[in-house]
Amino acid sequence: MKGEITIGIPRAFLFFKYQYLWQIFFAELNCPVIISPETNKRILKDGIDSSIDESCLSAKIYMGHLSYLRGKADYILVPRIVGFGKNEVVCTKFNALYDIVKNTFKDVNLLSYNVDMANRESEWKGFMKMGRELGKNPVQVLRAYLKAKAIQAKQEHQLTAEQESLIRTxxxxxxxxxxxxxxxxxxxxxxxxxxxxxxxxxxxxxxxxxxxxxxxxxxxxxxxxxxxxxxxxxxxxxxxxxxxxxxxxxxxxxxxxxxxxxxxxxxxxxxxxxxxxxxxxxxxxxxxxxxxxxxxxxxxxxxxxxxxxxxxx
Known part of the structure; x- marks a missing residue:
């Protein structure tokens, strides 16, 4: 496996929720990250062309961003999120996304992690697994994950604090x-x-x-x-x-x-x-x-x- 492994991340779906977690994690593993640009007409068209009519517009946009990243990175990150415990599930599109992408873009190397707490598939386990796939030292992977989680939490707290201040003033x-x-x-x-x-x-x-x-x-x-x-x-x-x-x-x-x-x-x-x-x-x-x-x-x-x-x- 070569020294620098590039990771593509679509600027859609869960990117806006986990962008700091993902970017810091891969940066700590010395894996350059390529993020698709903001949604434009071309990305939207490519997403529509790559999706079934019944898909929601958000899913079509995601497929357009993934299409943009084809050939630009060694791996493209497509996580599979099922749920966070009892009565804590997400829309089935996040569960099926990996399989949809895999069967739509057969020429793309996908990197993924599962979150399905009902079946003891935790985020931490998933990130450790990704680190192994990338050929990284487990200690380095753990440190990268913990640092990324801490920065993600800090950013979320800052966003909340700024909004609370805005409401008051x-x-x-x-x-x-x-x-x-x-x-x-x-x-x-x-x-x-x-x-x-x-x-x-x-x-x-x-x-x-x-x-x-x-x-x-x-x-x-x-x-x-x-x-x-x-x-x-x-x-x-x-x-x-x-x-x-x-x-x-x-x-x-x-x-x-x-x-x-x-x-x-x-x-x-x-x-x-x-x-x-x-x-x-x-x-x-x-x-x-x-x-x-x-x-x-x-x-x-x-x-x-x-x-x-x-x-x-």
């Missing part, structure tokens, strides 16, 4: 964004929405930036039967921030099953705060999207104005 209109980070921060999916909200002098508050342990527990106020971990972390932010935000925007991609169910549940159960449910597909145009967001923000401003006038009266 910012006096603009605050809009809570309920959306997976791979949708929120994607150039095609979430970026146009966030950009529009900011142009309307409002401040996006991100559910994925909240303390995940707290929000996961608080999701019980909406549903005590929900078992999708990532969705629980998001909707728990509603209870966590509800008294501090002026409106809520749900962002999902068509046709995501878990999001469609969970977002509809929230829209029916949450009262007292304006909400908008935005479902993005591959044909979404920015003009219509902007008009809808502008109308939503206008409604919130009029609602607040009426509330102030009623209070004064």
């Amino acid at each position: 910012e006096d603009k209109l605050k809009i809570l964004i309920i959306s997976h980070d791979y949708n929120t921060y994607d150039k095609v999916v979430g970026y146009p929405i966030i950009k529009c909200l900011k142009s309307l002098d409002s401040v996006p508050i991100y559910a994925n930036a909240a303390d995940k342990k707290k929000t996961s527990l608080k999701s019980r106020f909406i549903s005590d039967a929900l078992y999708w971990t990532f969705n629980k972390e998001l909707i728990g932010a509603i209870h966590h921030y509800q008294k501090e935000v002026d409106g809520i925007v749900f962002i999902s991609t068509f046709p995501c099953g878990p999001d469609s169910l969970v977002n509809e549940l929230c829209l029916r159960k949450i009262k007292g705060v304006p909400m908008a449910n935005i479902i993005v597909d591959e044909l979404q145009g920015e003009a219509g999207l902007q008009t809808r967001i502008e109308s939503f923000v206008d409604i919130i401003r009029e609602r607040k104005k009426a509330g102030r006038e009623a209070h004064i009266g």
Whole structure:
């Protein structure tokens, strides 16, 4: 095995959740990392061409990023995430992703790790296994993993602290964004929405930036039967921030099953705060999207104005 092994990482799906963990881990093992660029028209087209029609837009985007990395790295990282314990599972696309990629791009060398706590497949075991595959010393691999975990935790804590400070000090209109980070921060999916909200002098508050342990527990106020971990972390932010935000925007991609169910549940159960449910597909145009967001923000401003006038009266 040659000295420098390059690792490709698609800038999609769980990259936005685990980017520090992955990049630091491979850097500590002296494996250069190649990250695909932000989603663009070419990546989107390649992803659509490489996917079945029934795939959600987020999965199609992922396939486009993977296609971009073909031939540019020795291995491409495609983890298999099943669940984190009892009643703590994720969407089946994260379980099936490795097999989908393997059978779609047969010329690509994949590097993977499993997380399936119900079957005692831990993240730590998976990273140690990856290290062995790369021919690295087990002690070096363990140190790399522990350092990467520590930096990942530090970054998450910093993100949460910055947002909590923003909520306390910012006096603009605050809009809570309920959306997976791979949708929120994607150039095609979430970026146009966030950009529009900011142009309307409002401040996006991100559910994925909240303390995940707290929000996961608080999701019980909406549903005590929900078992999708990532969705629980998001909707728990509603209870966590509800008294501090002026409106809520749900962002999902068509046709995501878990999001469609969970977002509809929230829209029916949450009262007292304006909400908008935005479902993005591959044909979404920015003009219509902007008009809808502008109308939503206008409604919130009029609602607040009426509330102030009623209070004064």
